[in-house]
Amino acid sequence: MPGELAKDCVIIRDPTEASQIYNKGYYGYPMSGGGLELEFLEALFLVESSRLEILSEGKPVSLPKLMSLAASDRRDFEIKYIVYRDLRQRGYIVKTAGDDFDFRVFPRGGSPTTTPTKNWVAAISERAIFDMSAFVEDIDRAERTRKELLLAVVDEEGDLTYYRADRANPVGKLNEDHLNDAVESHLLEDRVLVFDEAGAEQLTKNGHYGKQLGKVLQLSLIEAAYLMENNRLNVSTLATSRNVPLPRFRKRALKFQSDFELRLNAYRDLRSRGMVVKTGFKYGTHFRVYEDNPNKIHARFLVHCLPEDHTTTWPEMSRAVRLAHGVRKEILFAWTRSKSTEYLRLVRVRP
Amino acid sequence: MPGELAKDCVIIRDPTEASQIYNKGYYGYPMSGGGLELEFLEALFLVESSRLEILSEGKPVSLPKLMSLAASDRRDFEIKYIVYRDLRQRGYIVKTAGDDFDFRVFPRGGSPTTTPTKNWVAAISERAIFDMSAFVEDIDRAERTRKELLLAVVDEEGDLTYYRADRANPVGKLNEDHLNDAVESHLLEDRVLVFDEAGAEQLTKNGHYGKQLGKVLQLSLIEAAYLMENNRLNVSTLATSRNVPLPRFRKRALKFQSDFELRLNAYRDLRSRGMVVKTGFKYGTHFRVYEDNPNKIHARFLVHCLPEDHTTTWPEMSRAVRLAHGVRKEILFAWTRSKSTEYLRLVRVRP
Numbered sequence: 025m026p027g028e029l030a031k032d033c034v035i036i037r038d039p040t041e042a043s044q045i046y047n048k049g050y051y052g053y054p055m056s057g058g059g060l061e062l063e064f065l066e067a068l069f070l071v072e073s074s075r076l077e078i079l080s081e082g083k084p085v086s087l088p089k090l091m092s093l094a095a096s097d098r099r100d101f102e103i104k105y106i107v108y109r110d111l112r113q114r115g116y117i118v119k120t121a122g123d124d125f126d127f128r129v130f131p132r133g134g135s136p137t138t139t140p141t142k143n144w145v146a147a148i149s150e151r152a153i154f155d156m157s158a159f160v161e162d163i164d165r166a167e168r169t170r171k172e173l174l175l176a177v178v179d180e181e182g183d184l185t186y187y188r189a190d191r192a193n194p195v196g197k198l199n200e201d202h203l204n205d206a207v208e209s210h211l212l213e214d215r216v217l218v219f220d221e222a223g224a225e226q227l228t229k230n231g232h233y234g235k236q237l238g239k240v241l242q243l244s245l246i247e248a249a250y251l252m253e254n255n256r257l258n259v260s261t262l263a264t265s266r267n268v269p270l271p272r273f274r275k276r277a278l279k280f281q282s283d284f285e286l287r288l289n290a291y292r293d294l295r296s297r298g299m300v301v302k303t304g305f306k307y308g309t310h311f312r313v314y315e316d317n318p319n320k321i322h323a324r325f326l327v328h329c330l331p332e333d334h335t336t337t338w339p340e341m342s343r344a345v346r347l348a349h350g351v352r353k354e355i356l357f358a359w360t361r362s363k364s365t366e367y368l369r370l371v372r373v374r375p
Numbered sequence: 376m377p378g379e380l381a382k383d384c385v386i387i388r389d390p391t392e393a394s395q396i397y398n399k400g401y402y403g404y405p406m407s408g409g410g411l412e413l414e415f416l417e418a419l420f421l422v423e424s425s426r427l428e429i430l431s432e433g434k435p436v437s438l439p440k441l442m443s444l445a446a447s448d449r450r451d452f453e454i455k456y457i458v459y460r461d462l463r464q465r466g467y468i469v470k471t472a473g474d475d476f477d478f479r480v481f482p483r484g485g486s487p488t489t490t491p492t493k494n495w496v497a498a499i500s501e502r503a504i505f506d507m508s509a510f511v512e513d514i515d516r517a518e519r520t521r522k523e524l525l526l527a528v529v530d531e532e533g534d535l536t537y538y539r540a541d542r543a544n545p546v547g548k549l550n551e552d553h554l555n556d557a558v559e560s561h562l563l564e565d566r567v568l569v570f571d572e573a574g575a576e577q578l579t580k581n582g583h584y585g586k587q588l589g590k591v592l593q594l595s596l597i598e599a600a601y602l603m604e605n606n607r608l609n610v611s612t613l614a615t616s617r618n619v620p621l622p623r624f625r626k627r628a629l630k631f632q633s634d635f636e637l638r639l640n641a642y643r644d645l646r647s648r649g650m651v652v653k654t655g656f657k658y659g660t661h662f663r664v665y666e667d668n669p670n671k672i673h674a675r676f677l678v679h680c681l682p683e684d685h686t687t688t689w690p691e692m693s694r695a696v697r698l699a700h701g702v703r704k705e706i707l708f709a710w711t712r713s714k715s716t717e718y719l720r721l722v723r724v725r726p
Contacts, residue, residue: 067538072590086673087570087590087591088561088568088570088613089709090611091563091568091613092614095564095613095614096565096614098565100576101564102563102564102566104587109589124538136552145568149565149655151565151631159419174420177656179654179656179657180565180566180595180596180597180656181585181593181598181653181654181655181658182566182586182588183586183656185656185657204480210439210513211451211535212442212443212446212453213446213451214453214500214502214531215453215454215531215533217439217442219438224440234532235532235534237424237457237460238460239423239464239534240438240442242532242533244531244532246531247530247532262439262442262443262446263443263446263447277377280502281502301672303531303532303534305501305528305530305532305534305536305689305690305693306530306534306536306690306693306697307693307694307697308690308692308693308694308695308697308698309690309694310678333475336457338656339656339660340659341659342656342657342658342659343658343659343660343698344659346657346658346659346698346701346702347659347694347697347698347701349701350697350698350700350701350702351701
């Protein structure tokens with residue numbers, strides 16, 4: 025079936041052939057008068073599938089020539105095409121979206137004339153910068169239009185990884201009582217020790233704080249700061265027994281951990297949602313988070329805290345998602361913006 | 376059993392008691408004349424296990440007081456003690472090592488008087504900087520003395536992760552023939568396309584290069600550079616068909632990927648060892664590496680390339696090891712030093 029090369033598209037003039045192409049897969053855009061206008065990536069896909077031949081001034085256009093034209097017409101054409109091609113081969117109807125996303129995808133069995141769009145798809149190179157605020161804008165835009173957002177990331181070898189992106193609203197079952205008396209504790213370098221056995225028991229039973237090391241309950245800096253905020257802990261230095269008030273404690277903690285305040289914000293928010301929060305060090309992330317008593321259940325979430333202006337690379341994001349998947353947990357990105365904490369979720373999916 | 380607090384140790388004067396403590400666990404250092412000198416961490420462990428009481432001028436020394444003294448006597452005492460305590464509780468004989476490592480550990484059933492040291496142990500805080508050259512020095516020192524090197528990393532909650540660290544010497548089974556004619560290819564943005572089907576087949580069959588995308592074989596920048604080095608590939612631009620010589624190609628690649636040369640060094644070395652190297656993007660690492668045909672076997676290694684002066688954080692290392700473990704691969708760190716590539720391995724172990 026022959027198409028004709030135009031400046032930025034391919035045109036099928038024969039009405040019968042045009043409607044055949046359109047009806048079997050909804051390729052192109054029907055022209056008033058009966059022809060069909062194909063985008064370059066649609067035309068390329070049809071050529072590759074041996075369903076279309078393209079002529080320019082009567083002569084066949086080669087594949088390299090067509091790719092070269094398409095590449096000069098659309099930025100990151102190769103990335104977009106790899107994603108388009110993959111989704112088409114999986115049997116989806118894929119159309120170019122507006123300005124906000126690359127493609128819209130219809131549910132299996134659906135079509136542009138009968139069904140609303142199911143997914144917005146962003147086709148992304150692994151070399152692209154991951155910008156948290158742009159990411160959240162995309163999520164919000166998808167949510168407002170009630171579509172699922174799919175991120176299709178193309179690696180340097182042309183392999184594809186799909187991520188579904190949305191917000192999460194994690195909630196736990198812990199009902200913590202903050203009304204006990206303040207427990208006495210001692211600061212030793214970058215940890216806090218509770219020698220008082222009754223106090224230690226209170227903190228363990230009511231909130232699952234700390235870790236028992238021999239006869240001593242050991243609290244992390246972040247646990248201690250949170251307990252001090254709630255008047256459940258007094259801290260003094262081990263060496264001199266001098267009281268350490270909260271502001272001074274936070275200053276000291278910042279010296280050991282430059283992102284201490286960022287973590288504390290997320291920690292506080294997660295705790296307020298009835299969850300138990302422990303270090304995620306073993307997973308190379310900030311927290312592992314339990315919806316209930318950590319002695320009885322596995323952590324459901326890994327949480328990584330990101331500052332408002334966070335940018336990173338896609339391999340970094342890919343690693344975080346992959347790792348969580350490997351240990352059967354969900355990764356949540358806790359994003360602190362104007363003091364409030366939002367949770368974003370990336371899940372690897374096979375569309 | 377009473378010990379006596381001295382300036383930087385605890386002394387047991389009674390010869391019978393001293394030899395009892397020493398013989399059951401090899402705690403302390405026998406003194407000429409029959410007493411026993413205990414290091415603070417040994418004494419603390421014995422106090423915690425209710426096997427020792429310590430007096431100072433006839434009065435019992437409290438646990439906080441003893442910890443405070445111990446902490447002022449030894450840098451990062453808390454970190455060292457957590458590791459010492461854990462290994463002792465696992466039933467190992469543990470003694471303080473010389474200047475190079477923190478502890479030496481004897482094989483199960485062994486003792487300082489009958490068996491050589493099995494492990495050197497470094498007790499490390501998760502907040503410590505990970506310095507690649509210091510790490511390699513430690514590995515070499517352990518290898519020279521024929522001991523296994525264990526890194527015991529203590530997280531902010533006092534939890535322990537043990538890593539065995541050594542060198543690796545990965546070797547594959549691929550016997551590549553570099554003698555075919557150069558294949559023609561085209562550079563399109565950050566990838567290289569082979570339209571010539573016979574050429575594409577050569578590159579796929581002889582070395583498993585590239586990925587077939589429809590009718591086109593697509594090579595990554597790094598694959599293309601390596602093939603050009605071996606005179607197996609000619610590259611020209613897709614748009615203008617102008618030849619791109621290797622130096623210009625490498626310069627362009629550097630623009631897309633600032634660590635391109637670092638990766639290329641490791642890629643070349645891994646290929647020269649008979650292995651097939653593919654991107655590790657899905658795992659958030661540089662390469663996944665196959666010992667043979669990647670269509671027949673799973674990748675055995677994940678390889679991450681590090682520059683000579685590399686430093687990072689322990690959570691970062693922990694993440695890399697954990698991820699590899701979760702997908703049942705070995706993580707190797709490819710360290711390029713004065714143009715040669717060395718492979719370092721970190722494996723999570725339970726001692």
